[in-house]
Amino acid sequence: MEYRPAELDAKWQARWKAEQPFAAAFPSEKPKFYVLDMFPYPSGAGLHVGHPLGYIASDILARYMRHRGYNVLHPMGYDAFGLPAEQYAIQTGQHPAITTETNIQRYREQLDRIGFSFDWSREVRTCQADYYGWTQWIFVQLFHSWFNVSTQKAEGIERLVAHLAKNGTKDLHAAHHGEPSCTAQEWANMDSKQREELLQHYRMAFRSDSVVNWCPALGTVLANDEVVDGRSERGGHPVVQKPMLQWSLRISAYAQKLLDGLDTLDWSDSIKETQRNWIGRSQGARVRFALPSLSESALEVFTTRPDTLFGVTFMVVAPEHPLLDVLTSQAQRNEVMAYREQASRRSERERQADTKTIGGAFTGAFATHPFTGAPIPLWTSDYVLMGYGTGAIMAVPAHDSRDHAFALHFGLPIVEVVAGGDVQVASHDAKEGTLIHSDFLNGLEVSDAIEQAIQSLASRNLGERRIQYRLRDAVFGRQRYWGEPIPIVYREGVPETLPLDQLPLVLPTVDAYLPTEDGEPPLARAQGWQSAEGLPLETTTMPGWAGSSWYFLRYMDPQNPARFADREKMDYWGQVDVYVGGSEHGTGHLLYARFWSHFLHDIGCIPMAEPFKKLINQGMIQGVSAFVHRLEGTQTFVSADAVNGRKTQKIHVDVSLVLGDDTLNTQEFKDWMPAFSDALFEPKEGPILLEREVEKMSKSKHNVINPDAICAEHGADALRLYEMFLGPLEQAKPWDTKGLSGVTGFLRKVTRLLSKRADAPADKGELKTLHKLIEKVEKDMSTLSFNTTVSAMMIAVNEWSSLSQLSTQTLKDFAVLLSPLAPHLAEEMWETLGEMHGISQAPFPVLKAEYLVEDNQQYPVQFNGKTRFFVHVPQGTPPAEVESLIRSHEKTEGYVEGKIIRKIIVVPGRIVNVVIG
């Protein structure tokens, strides 16, 4: 048999398409295994070799688990709503659905070419109404829920309403924003509009006037993670801060549960840490400082260091703080207002870029220290943020570096309260030490002092223990067309959800994909954009992450018209066992999907709170860019070794124009772009040496390698093996097409093994090789270390290649071992060896330890830790015997050289070390 990958790929891909051997069964007696890839956004550029890396790994695992007897769910779909298709629609007028469909076709062709074992009968697309109707359904559930802090669960809003009717907001422990409050009497007297206004402060999906990232060029609001350096992530347009009435989801209610849930997950430490940082839990206290000038009010602050209360020498409120206006004294008014004006003009970007400049103003007001009663001067400065804590802080310059810098700048006193360090020079931020100058806290360690301070505050009603989170509620409305319509209607301006029987609320046709003249979102252009009742519909759409927050559930029951997924099916499939995707989704998608799962679990819709048990973040495959030097201001291109210090520009050259020895194909370069058609070269007759550099793989860097091209030339199995062989899955690594010859050589060798087939029983060495390999493959599959699996297979094949014959059984067993990685060749071998049915469900060969036992044991013999020679002894020789063998060994004397043997260490089965000196 000769190795002809193109024929094998076509033959077996057609067979799989016809026979559907990868369809997941339900119901099934088998144990389940759910392997999921992060589904792609189908971009117009198609896939490059970096994209399938994770898909190949998950496919190997899926195929392996089928051999191990599992019922495997391994689906694929498309995250199909998104900005690029909409941008294209704005430019060309082509409906985004058409663009998206075209791109999906292209993706599908590319994916099919690689031979994945996806169950395509379960494909989902987030942009299809039979899918997004359920996204809308979940939104409706969010709208009708609130978060009960006492039970730590989301509950139906009617329970909250009942509480309000009975007690008002008294004794209500509910996640909320703002300062909602009413009595039962007041609630009773409210009309429906007033009630809804109050309820909005509690709903899991709610509208609030929040400051958003408004991008005028795109006519839309962007999420924080879509804004990079004050510009839109896509397109790089300027972004400004603007208050706007926005739909949001109350993810902040789940901060603690999202934090606690991490402990149950098998994710990398780095991604868990990223999520912990994002949630940003701080433990401390709320402290109220009385404001004598406003007899009823107090200034509330949050601090993680209530132990340092006696070191407070001033306080700072954010320039946007609501009390700033009333607090400021007449004498200071001009200065404070000038500072506030100046601070408001600084954009978020400037404030971030410049954290060194210290600015602020004294308000002329004083607060009263809760313990000493001393007057504390009140300042304002933009280093205090309105969006975190209470927007006000107690400043302890001795033990906080920012407060310290502020105190130095404005000449404010610095009082040391935790011993150690010279606090006049630099703040002493350490969280351990002994309290001094602190009245009843003197002599206590920091941690004890924190406890004492909190208890004392609480007993005098001056404050209480408090946990603060950085995590903000997620803005959910987008001023865009190509997204899920939000199923809300307005009755006299009061939002209510569309009746469930009117879902899906289908995206309407519009005459243009732009905002209206008066700045309304594109949906406002739709004719008759109103409910059956004639009520106006919401015009914003959901963000990109809505559809991706629950798609893993729909795969379990993709066509169900009655519910998003059948409960029995969800009970069977349960958590995603292994989820593979890029770490760039660490704080976005992975946090939102966890939030939705926790919520759906709380309201009894799904069996598990955490959706993804084990997470693997595949690393990037980088491109190796090529650059040619061009003499500045000329069209002369110089070989990299002939620049000689002259001024040149480095220009990206498409990697297809690079010849084997890193020189430029000058003729094709001239044809590549019109601008280079009259290029001159130095030296004239070449070669023109290029510079190479590892960068991110992208079209603009002209270093993209297309998987189709690799498959066409070397076959899908070679691509699959090589991507895995490149290195550990999680690690970033550069692509080097030259290395492919290693794995194609391996596949050819495998094919040649078939000619050694003999019907004689397997020989001992042959079996030892086989079982060593089984052991290694099993071990690697549990850690997804497929790079070493490929090496191990190469070693086994090299060993077998030196034998004169191989048993049919060994060849069959090897075909199954190979099948997850190189399924096309494995199927062909399987068939050649006489099997009638496909290999995909063939049982995995059973490891037999007896074949691994060695007769002899080799000991490396070290002298003072340096290996000098080896001795061979029968397996299980007692250490004492090994030692005496070494003592009398002919080579020993030469290394001892007149010194004394102090000790001989024999590690059984491992090593011998002779200590001399």
Place this chain on the structure above:
RNA sequence: GCCCAGGUGGCGGAAUUGGUAGACGCGCACGACUCAAACUCGUGUUCCCCUGGAGUGCGGGUUCGAUUCCCGCCCUGGGCACCA
């Protein structure tokens, strides 16, 4: 600035409850086949001042023995960033 991950030949990388550093592959060199080239096969390939010595980012330490453990630094990648 803080947090996380990592640093091993010319290159991708292998080996960590401490036990032969450099598996496997690329590249390179030489040889066989060939009129020749490609393919294929075989041999060699960490470095050096080569009977020996050095060596896993750098400097220390623990140990009979350290890529692996400890302390201090440097560098690269990623995340967060006036978060009280």
